[in-house]
Amino acid sequence: xxxxxxxxxxxxxxxxxxxxxxxxxxxxxxxxxxxxxxxxxxxxxxxxxxxxxxxxxxxxxxxxxxxxxxxxxxxxxxxxxxxxxxxxxxxxxxxxxxxxxxxxxxxxxxxxxxxxxxxxxxxxxxxxxxxxxxxxxxxxxxxxxxxxxxxxxxxxxxxxxxxxxxxxxxxxxxxxxxxxxxxxxxxxxxxxxxxxxxxxxxxxxxxxxxxxxx
Ligand code: ADP
Ligand code: MG
Numbered sequence: 001x002x003x004x005x006x007x008x009x010x011x012x013x014x015x016x017x018x019x020x021x022x023x024x025x026x027x028x029x030x031x032x033x034x035x036x037x038x039x040x041x042x043x044x045x046x047x048x049x050x051x052x053x054x055x056x057x058x059x060x061x062x063x064x065x066x067x068x069x070x071x072x073x074x075x076x077x078x079x080x081x082x083x084x085x086x087x088x089x090x091x092x093x094x095x096x097x098x099x100x101x102x103x104x105x106x107x108x109x110x111x112x113x114x115x116x117x118x119x120x121x122x123x124x125x126x127x128x129x130x131x132x133x134x135x136x137x138x139x140x141x142x143x144x145x146x147x148x149x150x151x152x153x154x155x156x157x158x159x160x161x162x163x164x165x166x167x168x169x170x171x172x173x174x175x176x177x178x179x180x181x182x183x184x185x186x187x188x189x190x191x192x193x194x195x196x197x198x199x200x201x202x203x204x205x206x207x208x209x210x211x212x213x214x
Contacts, residue, residue: 003207004100005064009053011206016046018202019195026198030191033178038191041078048075061100065092079176080192083116083129090115102153106137106144113137120175127173127185129192132164136200150211154204161197168193 019026023039030038048071049056056064069088076084090112096104113133117123124134139160143153168190173179178190 045076127171132196
């Protein structure tokens with residue numbers, strides 16, 4: 001299966017829609033243990049990406065990631081802005097123009113998530129978006145290596161992401177604003193983990209549709 005920048009407009013619009021459809025729920029999560037601006041932060045970035053959709057679609061694979069990273073860095077405030085910008089800039093650094101197949105993407109993705117961990121000085125178990133992104137990256141790498149079908153991989157990643165979100169509920173937050181609450185953050189799902197899951201769901205939906213149409 002080929003994933004390439006021509007898919008980005010569809011990916012960006014689908015992410016925008018899914019975030020919009022879940023905006024109230026996610027805002028309530030961020031209000032409970034954060035400052036309530038997470039959806040607004042993401043939507044500013046998504047809107048900026050939508051404004052540049054044509055330009056992004058015409059770039060080669062590494063340049064598209066670089067452009068996305070630069071736009072996100074400028075448009076999204078808060079902790080999530082610099083973390084997502086780091087993710088995309090490192091996808092750029094670890095991508096090669098001629099290699100945007102799933103195997104190379106899996107490698108680049110694992111390395112980009114490592115960079116996000118370093119940027120936020122955080123890891124799994126701290127009640128953040130990493131509780132979704134880290135296991136999803138590991139599952140992608142394993143599933144691609146195991147030669148699973150694209151449909152099976154996408155289903156699995158969605159399941160891993162859902163489990164990651166649910167796991168944040170019982171964790172005390174040790175990073176980000178929610179860490180100010182310490183043990184009082186227990187019992188709440190992390191908003192950034194939830195939006196990471198929503199992004200993965202949206203991407204899986206677009207890739208599954210593209211895959212079944214070829
Ligand atoms: P802010 O916390 O600055 O208001 P957002 O509300 O946009 O920024 O994003 C909050 C989300 O960012 C949290 O729900 C959490 O998932 C994630 N996050 C916060 N700090 C970190 C960190 N150090 N590493 C990874 N993710 C983090
Ligand atoms: Mg916030």
